[in-house]
Amino acid sequence: MANSIFKHPSDMQNKSSTRPLLLKLPYAIRRQVYVLLGLIIPSTSQVTLSYPPEYFVFVWSAQSKTFREIDDDPRPPVSNQLFYVSREIADDALQAFYSENKVVLHTFNALFALRNLSPLDLRSLTFLSINIKIRKPITGRFPTRSNELACGRQVVEEWKRCCDRLAAHIQPNVLEVKLNLGTGDTHIGSAMLRTLSALPTLKECSVAFEMASSRELQLLTERTVRQVTGQIVSCPPFRFEDLPIELQLKILEYAGLSAPGDLRWLKGIGYILNTCAEMACGIRGWAGIRYIGCHIFRARYTSRDHCLDIPRLHYSW
Template sequence: MRAMIAKRKSTENGHHNMRSFLDLPSEIRHRIYKAAGLVVGMNLRLTPRRDDTINLRLTPRRDDTGYFGFQPSAESLCITSNLLQTCKAIIPEVASLVYSQNTLVVVHEHVRFGLEFLRCLSPQQCSALTNLVVQLHLEAPVLGDDFTELEPTPPLDSALVASWQAAARHILSHTRPQTLNLRLFCDTGVGDTTAAVLQPLRDFPGVLKDCELQLHHEKNNNQARALAFDAATRAKGFDPDLRAQPFRFFDLPAEIRRRILEYSDLVTPFKEVYWSASRGFRIATALIRCGRDECDTQLHRGCHFLFCEPLNSLGAGYVCCRRRSAYSSRCQCWVAPRGPFSASRSLYEESLQVLYSCNRIIVVPSKGLRSCLLPDGVRKRLDASKFITRHMWPDVLHNLRTIEFVLPAFDAAYAPVSDELYYSDFRFAIDHLKAYADEPKLSIVISITSPTSIKYGGADDMWIFRRFTGGDSVALRSYAQLLSCLKALQGMRCFFVHLEWARHWTAERAPDFNHLMYSKVNKMESWLEKMVMGQDYDSEAAGKSEPPSIWLCEIRNTLEHVRWRQLPEEQMLTHI
């Protein structure tokens, strides 16, 4: 009983001793600050106040901090400003939270003011910094602000370089090791000026947690890219020379070498490589930028290889190694894999195996998806035939695993059934493929397009239905004759036929809309597949229900752009 009474008195005395807000534990105070509306998780752009250009207290205006969903409310800014003007006991604590929970951005329009602001930070505030962006010198808009025009940038003179060096040394000398992420934009290329800008980073090796450097606004300056890698690597405490040392790659087992190459850019973002006789190789990219949570699930799996922009980069910019001469450990953007093909003959052969076995090879018509095979007085070969016999070496054909032929639409008055040259040439190409391909591991997909539906936005969805089930059966006979050449490959792993039109894979397709049309088209596809593989072949069991190739998904997103903005079809794809 006495123990309980003593404990109660001790508790009561503790409550009586807690007389002010500062008596609360620091964790509780921090939670109260944030619940009250303290600005956190924002990009705070350092700009001078209109009424006092030398006041360095952090009082960001509403139009100076972030954009869109990353812009704090006026109430949050007011609360933050008030907290920074309370008392000497609270101001340092709130300032440390502001510096540690937000990203400070020195914008190029007010770079001198921003650097002076950094120089005036106390050692305690410097140690609290976790994210810092410095737009020291820009020749083009930072990628996060590409939609805005770049205001004239003052020249990077010796005085500005000295100001940057003083601010950088002040920050780096007081920051806690491995806590600060620095993103520096300095589009000065390779030279003495850049060397002077990077000198503070070299003087404090191993201090930064991460370092992103952009040294040229163009993307093909290899010297600037190498210099950025060297400086950033040393600033993070690593030895960049380790990368330059030779590595006996072929001492590794073949299985390990294969896995390493599969994690390189030899595998494209969507695992699809496009080829046509007129344009060569290219990859598909989404015309519409990544929508994050609202992005199409079929397309989103490749977004982080095409768009490395962080979610909160608006107002601060981000460093992309594919679009600029820069270094960033966060950038995973896909670039053309030229290195493995020029290092050695052995690496070249193994790279070809990975390229053609891990990607879906799609042969599209030279005139585009909206092309139609018409009599023009000149006999031309199909792109599919050219790819097999003219472009692919026999030993490369053995590496193919999935190949898709997008056939041009056949005009009723002029189809391969009336021209034996198309048929005989394609048959020769298929015989050549059978002679050299690994038939049991090979999958072939035939896509037959509807250019009328694609061109006019799917307004005529019944076009393909009337074309194959109406009185015009010439088209169906033409495709059947052409595909009969594939009977020589009955031992392949699987074979699919897709009769495609604009709205086939779109969300607008209703389950009960034109049910007869869809069932008839499915029967025609099945008939063509069984004609090649045999009557016992079941394409659905073989995996035909899997999502279509990306070019079909992109029709849904690019259709309105093609119709209303008259964009050329080449913008649907990106050259390697």
């Protein structure tokens, strides 16, 4: 049985005996050690991830595995010697760093820094805030539309590569993602949302656009966030727009949501039919008394009343 795949208990004991003393401590005690070393910062603060280091107070360099030393920063920097004691201690320290801290990427090279995280770093992440700025290449005095689209396509491709790496390593229902997209192009925003929806189930997710707003983009944002957090099933719900137009009109008429004519907004009154606003309801006589029988100006109702009554229970005007 010399080639047996099973290890003798004595071999496991020998491996345990060679384990660094720090790792033999319970994690609660090791965590306090990492806090004292500055590796784990208070939960009210965030770590700005950068590669290479940038000029921020709480900046972690994935290259030198240390915080950047800043003169006016009262918190002592973390010594990178901690990561060269042994591979086991380095892995444990990195796992504690990425799992205990709120990691933020909001520099121009945010996606580059995210792409260069190791599989262990990605598996350990519990909070990730990403602020993606789509820079417009300047040609001449003003940026052109074609340059903006070309830059947007590059960002979308880089974002897809980052999401593919995240999807390959992150744990389901562990990571909280906050995504802020600085783009005014709905096509670029939609493409980035579709890429985000391919991630495993997230613990929490929030998405915000800085310079873009449309009904289609809003609905896609809501649907993407609900899908990636497991709040909706993969099978899409039946859409009202898929019904024949005749059935759509019947449903709207039955629900009181279909107006018999064009609407107009009047201050202090709200939406009324355009014919009512033009006093064209068919009442003959002097124009000043045409409103006598109108329920807009006084309470009235008859069984033959065909005027539009806005369903105010469904809306807040």
